Amino acid sequence: xxxxxxxxxxxxxxxxxxxxxxxxxxxxxxxxxxxxxxxxxxxxxxxxxxxxxxxxxxxxxxxxxxxxxxxxxxxxxxxxxxxxxxxxxxxxxxxxxxxxxxxxxxxxxxxxxxxxxxxxxxxxxxxxxxxxxxxxxxxxxxxxxxxxxxxxxxxxxxxxxxxxxxxxxxxxxxxxxxxxxxxxxxxxxxxxxxxxxxxxxxxxxxxxxxxxxxxxxxxxxxxxxxxxxxxxxxxxxxxxxxxxxxxxxxxxxxxxxxxxxxxxxxxxxxxxxxxxxxxxxxxxxxxxxxxxxxxxxxxxxxxxxxxxxxxxxxxxxxxxxxxxxxxxxxxxxxxxxxxxxxxxxxxxxxxxxxxxx
DNA sequence: AAGTCGGGGGC
DNA sequence: GCCCCAGACTT
Numbered sequence: 001x002x003x004x005x006x007x008x009x010x011x012x013x014x015x016x017x018x019x020x021x022x023x024x025x026x027x028x029x030x031x032x033x034x035x036x037x038x039x040x041x042x043x044x045x046x047x048x049x050x051x052x053x054x055x056x057x058x059x060x061x062x063x064x065x066x067x068x069x070x071x072x073x074x075x076x077x078x079x080x081x082x083x084x085x086x087x088x089x090x091x092x093x094x095x096x097x098x099x100x101x102x103x104x105x106x107x108x109x110x111x112x113x114x115x116x117x118x119x120x121x122x123x124x125x126x127x128x129x130x131x132x133x134x135x136x137x138x139x140x141x142x143x144x145x146x147x148x149x150x151x152x153x154x155x156x157x158x159x160x161x162x163x164x165x166x167x168x169x170x171x172x173x174x175x176x177x178x179x180x181x182x183x184x185x186x187x188x189x190x191x192x193x194x195x196x197x198x199x200x201x202x203x204x205x206x207x208x209x210x211x212x213x214x215x216x217x218x219x220x221x222x223x224x225x226x227x228x229x230x231x232x233x234x235x236x237x238x239x240x241x242x243x244x245x246x247x248x249x250x251x252x253x254x255x256x257x258x259x260x261x262x263x264x265x266x267x268x269x270x271x272x273x274x275x276x277x278x279x280x281x282x283x284x285x286x287x288x289x290x291x292x293x294x295x296x297x298x299x300x301x302x303x304x305x306x307x308x309x310x311x312x313x314x315x316x317x318x319x320x321x322x323x324x325x326x327x328x329x330x331x332x333x334x335x336x337x338x339x340x341x342x343x344x345x346x347x348x349x350x351x352x353x354x355x356x357x
Numbered sequence: 358a359a360g361t362c363g364g365g366g367g368c
Numbered sequence: 369g370c371c372c373c374a375g376a377c378t379t
Contacts, residue, residue, distance in 0.1 A: 043374040084363025141374045
């Protein structure tokens with residue numbers, strides 16, 4: 001068990017540092033909880049640099065919670081395309097509808113109620129309410145875990161329940177009554193820019209004098225590593241079947257599981273030896289001919305690695321798209337929920353064609 | 358407690 | 369290759 005110094009011991013130097021060295025983001029300083037909510041969902045398990053590319057376009061497309069609630073899920077997934085963890089988009093959309101229907105369009109200020117929205121866990125509740133309303137609620141994300149683990153020498157792996165409880169307790173204990181909103185932002189900035197996973201810049205850290213990991217030369221050991229799922233390798237084939245008018249067929253994936261309800265080229269599992277035959281079988285379903293191999297697309301998910309052999313075929317002009325299928329033109333891709341792996345495969349299939357444009 | 362769920366960037 | 373990221377949710 002660790003012994004935390006008084007809250008002000010941490011807060012005062014950290015807030016002073018934040019005044020000087022804090023980062024500026026488009027969601028900082030806002031009082032409307034809706035854009036802050038959007039930013040926090042976008043940033044879940046996502047680097048700020050990546051989230052920044054999606055935040056403003058998303059808000060431009062869905063400027064209010066009412067607009068988001070009125071949109072279709074397909075529109076929201078289209079705006080989320082390439083960002084990953086697509087359940088976040090589904091939950092945000094469902095949450096917006098709940099806010100409009102149940103709370104009159106006002107994002108709840110009650111942590112209990114806010115936490116009932118899908119996709120809004122304890123971290124996100126604290127992040128939204130402390131930033132928008134300066135409510136004194138702690139947050140615990142990867143940055144905060146790293147800072148607290150080092151400053152207070154928390155040795156256990158942070159994915160263990162007991163360690164997580166201790167870290168939440170520390171996050172609450174160091175949280176000042178004065179400016180909890182700024183403080184939460186400050187800890188995350190510190191974790192992102194100074195107290196980094198590797199090569200922390202302790203010389204520029206406002207907490208260096210009270211950091212126990214620094215005192216014991218243990219910054220490199222903390223936080224303790226967590227267990228990781230083993231990567232599964234899968235080999236697939238995908239076929240871009242193109243009609244005379246240039247449109248090609250996309251299929252919607254099942255509504256649950258990996259890339260749920262997102263669009264992809266007709267595909268199947270097949271290793272290198274079986275790829276050609278599997279591609280022909282797919283093309284045959286649309287009376288496709290002129291099968292051409294277009295290359296291999298590698299794509300890594302967190303715990304899965306897909307090797308996709310991409311083919312292109314002519315055909316399908318007499319084939320009517322089923323309920324989970326759609327003949328699409330290149331210009332329509334922006335309207336669809338299209339994961340990055342699909343975009344890569346389509347680009348590979350059309351590479352020769354695209355170079356002519 | 359472990360697994361699922363994307364994608365990108367650093368080393 | 370491995371690690372991590374402004375996590376939440378299911379099993």
